[in-house]
Amino acid sequence: MKPRVLRSRSPEFKKFLAALLDRRGGDSANIDRSVATIIEDVRKRGDRALIAMTQKFDRVKLKASTLQVTRAERRAALNKIPAADRKTLELAARRIAEFHRRTMEKSFSYRDPTGMRLGQMVLPLSRVGIYVPGGLGAYPSSVLMNAIPAKVAGVAEVVMVSPPSREGERLAVLAAAAIAGVDEFFRIGGAQAVAALAYGTESIRPVDKIVGPGNAYVQAAKRMVYGVTDIDKMAGPSEVLVIADDSARPDWIAADLIAQAEHGSGDEAAVLLTPSASIAQEVADAIERALESLPRARQVETALSKRGAMVIVKDLNEAFDLANEIAPEHLELEIRNPSRWLPRVKAAGAVFLGGLSPAPLGDYLAGPNHVLPTGGAARFASPLGAYDFLKRTSIIEASSGALKALGPAVAHLARMEGFEGHARAIEIRNGASKRARGARRTGEHRNAKEA
Numbered sequence: 001m002k003p004r005v006l007r008s009r010s011p012e013f014k015k016f017l018a019a020l021l022d023r024r025g026g027d028s029a030n031i032d033r034s035v036a037t038i039i040e041d042v043r044k045r046g047d048r049a050l051i052a053m054t055q056k057f058d059r060v061k062l063k064a065s066t067l068q069v070t071r072a073e074r075r076a077a078l079n080k081i082p083a084a085d086r087k088t089l090e091l092a093a094r095r096i097a098e099f100h101r102r103t104m105e106k107s108f109s110y111r112d113p114t115g116m117r118l119g120q121m122v123l124p125l126s127r128v129g130i131y132v133p134g135g136l137g138a139y140p141s142s143v144l145m146n147a148i149p150a151k152v153a154g155v156a157e158v159v160m161v162s163p164p165s166r167e168g169e170r171l172a173v174l175a176a177a178a179i180a181g182v183d184e185f186f187r188i189g190g191a192q193a194v195a196a197l198a199y200g201t202e203s204i205r206p207v208d209k210i211v212g213p214g215n216a217y218v219q220a221a222k223r224m225v226y227g228v229t230d231i232d233k234m235a236g237p238s239e240v241l242v243i244a245d246d247s248a249r250p251d252w253i254a255a256d257l258i259a260q261a262e263h264g265s266g267d268e269a270a271v272l273l274t275p276s277a278s279i280a281q282e283v284a285d286a287i288e289r290a291l292e293s294l295p296r297a298r299q300v301e302t303a304l305s306k307r308g309a310m311v312i313v314k315d316l317n318e319a320f321d322l323a324n325e326i327a328p329e330h331l332e333l334e335i336r337n338p339s340r341w342l343p344r345v346k347a348a349g350a351v352f353l354g355g356l357s358p359a360p361l362g363d364y365l366a367g368p369n370h371v372l373p374t375g376g377a378a379r380f381a382s383p384l385g386a387y388d389f390l391k392r393t394s395i396i397e398a399s400s401g402a403l404k405a406l407g408p409a410v411a412h413l414a415r416m417e418g419f420e421g422h423a424r425a426i427e428i429r430n431g432a433s434k435r436a437r438g439a440r441r442t443g444e445h446r447n448a449k450e451a
Contacts, residue, residue: 001288001291001301001304001305002284002288003283003284003287003288003304003308003309003310004016004284004308004309004310005280005281005284005309005310005311005312006309006310006311006312007311007312008273008311008312008313008314008318008322009314013309013311016309017322017325017326019307020269020271020307020326021325021326021376023236023237023267023269023307023375023376028216028220031216031217031220032220032224034191034217035191035217035220035221035224036224038053038190038191038192038195038217038221039191039194039195039198039199039221039224039225041053041192042192042195042196042199042201043195043199046196046200046201046202046203047064047067047201047202047203049192049201050062050067050188050192050193050196050201051063051064051067053190053192054163054164054187054188054189054192057163057189057190058134058163058164058165058166058189058190059166060164060165060166060187062164062187064202064203066187067186067187067188067203067204068184068185068186068187068203069174069177069185069186069187071178073169073174074174074175074177074178074182074185075178076174077169077171077172077174077175077178078175078178078179080171080175081171081172081175085172085175086175086179088365089140089144089172089175089176089179090179091365092141092144092364092365093144093148093176093179093180095365095366095367096144096145096148096149096365096367096369097148097151097152098367099366099367099368100148100149100152100367100369100385100386101152101386103149103385103386103387104152104153104386104387104390105122105387105390105392106122107119107120107121107122108120109395112402114399114401114402114405114406115399115401115402116396116397116398116399116402116406117395117396117397117398118394118395118396118397119394119395120392120393120394120395121392121393121395122390122391122392123154123390123391123392123393124153124154124155124156124389124390124391125150125153125155125208125209125230125389125390125391126155126156126157126208127155127156127157127159127205127206127207127208128150128155128157128158128159128207128208128209128210128211128389129159129160129161129197129207129209129210129211129229130143130146130147130150130158130159130160130161130182130210130211130212131146131161131162131189131193131194131197131210131211131212131213131214131218132146132160132161132162132173132212133162133163133189133212133213133214133215133218134162134163134164134165134170134189138165138170138172138173139173140170140172140173140175140176141176141363141364141365141370142212142213142370142371143160143162143173143176143177143180143182144176144179144180145369145370145371145384146160146211146212146371146384147160147177147180147181147182148180148181149369149384149385149386149388149389150211150386150389151180151181152386153386153387153388153389153390154389155389156183157183157184157207158180158181158182158183158184159182159183159184159185159186159197159204159205159207160177160182160184160185160186161185161186161188161189161193161194161196161197162185162186162187162188162189163187163188163189163190163193164187164188164189184204186203186204189214189218190215190217190218190221191217191218191220191221193218194210194214194218194221194222194225195221195225197210197225197229198210198225198228198229199225199228206228206229207229208229208230209229209230209231209232209388209389210222210225210229210230210231210232211231211232211371211384211388212232212235212371213235213236213371214235215265216236219234219235219236222234232371232384232388233371233373233377233381233384234374234375234377235371235372235373235374236267236374236375237263237265237267237268237269237374238260238261238263238268238269238329238330238374239260239268239269239270239328239329239330239374239375240256240257240259240260240261240269240270240271240328240329240330240331240332240359241269241271241272241273241323241326241328241330241331241332241348242256242257242271242272242273242331242332242334243273243274243316243319243320243323243331243332243333243334243335243341244272244273244274244276244279244283244334244335245274245275245276245279245316245334245335245336246274246275246276246278246279247334247335247336248274248279248334248335248355249334249355250279250282250283250285250286251286251290252334252355252358253272253279253283253286253332253334254283254286254287254290255286255290255358256332256358256359256360257270257271257272257283257287257304257308258270258287258290258291258294258300259358259359259360260330260359261299261300261303261304261308262294262296262299262300262303263299263303264296264299265303266299266302266303266306267303267306267307268303268307269303269307269308269328270303270304270307270308271307271308271309271311271326271328272309272310272311273311273313273318273319273322273323274310274311274312274313274319275312275313275314275315275316275318275319276312277312280310280311280312281310283310284310287304316335316341317344320341320344320345323345323347323348324344324345324346324347325347326347326376327347327348327373327376327377327378327379328348328349328378329348329349329350329372329373329374329378330348330349330350330352330359330362330372331345331348331349331350331351331352332351332352332357332358332359333351333352333353333354334354334355338353338354339353347376347378347379348378349372349373349374349378349381349383350362350368350370350372350383368383369383369384369385371383371384372384403426403429403430404430407426407427407429407430408430410422410423410426411423411424411426411427414426
């Protein structure tokens with residue numbers, strides 16, 4: 001295939017941009033109907049529904065006793081994978097944990113000028129579910145990225161679900177679960193796994209929150225169970241946007257665009273924005289050459305034909321304006337002095353500074369999470385972190401002095417909103433209600449005498 005090269009002021013680019021931005025929504029009515037049926041079936045039939053759907057969708061026959069991957073199976077996988085694989089997973093785990101410890105929020109308490117004690121307790125969730133995709137391959141990195149922040153936050157029970165493979169156990173995934181400290185692991189995937197985590201079955205107790213990426217059915221299920229349980233975000237197909245100037249290496253950029261387009265859904269986005277027409281064309285040529293020997297060339301071609309382009313912009317200012325409008329999952333700045341331009345970034349899941357910082361570095365073991373907002377959600381959402389597994393409880397302790405200082409204003413605000421009971425709950429503690437009732441009784445007695 002010949003990757004497309006567009007100019008930012010052309011009608012073709014405007015059409016491409018509109019289609020790219022449209023990834024934020026779309027017609028999901030059919031998916032929603034299917035998912036609603038799956039959720040209801042799991043609620044009614046529990047484990048039986050999970051077993052039936054696993055055979056239907058994953059072509060794997062399970063029974064109640066094999067739904068769960070035992071702790072012994074996970075520990076055994078550590079010794080079955082190559083030593084180099086285990087060493088790499090453990091390195092990634094250490095780096096992910098070290099980074100996420102720095103994202104932890106802390107409890108605090110202070111006294112304001114009135115003497116009132118105010119504060120916040122930060123506590124971990126008790127039980128969370130992590131979804132690890134199956135699909136075309138095994139994703140031990142997703143196990144680490146989802147489970148380790150939860151453990152860093154202090155979550156007592158991390159429950160993992162992942163679809164089984166017809167080819168047998170994904171030993172790297174089992175080993176990663178052991179390294180990350182997963183407490184329970186079930187061989188189920190799809191919308192049915194989300195429903196099981198939210199509502200529970202005979203084998204699976206409900207969780208407080210569900211996190212992790214997945215296909216459109218998984219994301220629809222997460223959206224539908226929100227409220228019954230919490231969710232992290234709607235994580236969709238992978239995206240990368242590269243801003244490059246004429247100092248960039250075209251072959252490096254081509255490799256990075258291919259890396260995010262090869263996931264296999266066909267809906268991945270891979271875009272280059274550059275003021276250099278020669279860089280745009282050289283990157284397109286490098287992609288064409290690289291695809292000749294790439295194992296997943298067909299998947300990349302599908303994604304690039306749909307949401308891939310080399311775009312020639314007027315200057316870097318226009319490039320950053322477009323990047324903030326697109327709000328990509330991964331944003332690479334392959335330009336001179338990228339740190340100087342970092343303040344221009346207003347919407348991106350993760351930013352990679354310089355040509356030596358490709359997105360795959362963050363996908364695996366740089367430390368920050370690879371579960372990132374997609375579909376434009378970087379305008380308002382954040383990467384998965386230890387903070388996602390914490391809850392906050394406010395603390396208020398008033399003294400008599402604080403109540404006297406602030407009580408009248410509280411009562412005034414309550415009456416502004418028509419809540420007399422709220423006002424009296426404050427005033428009874430300050431003695432105002434008693435005095436007010438006494439004054440009313442005195443007035444009534446005086447009026448009676450005058451009558």
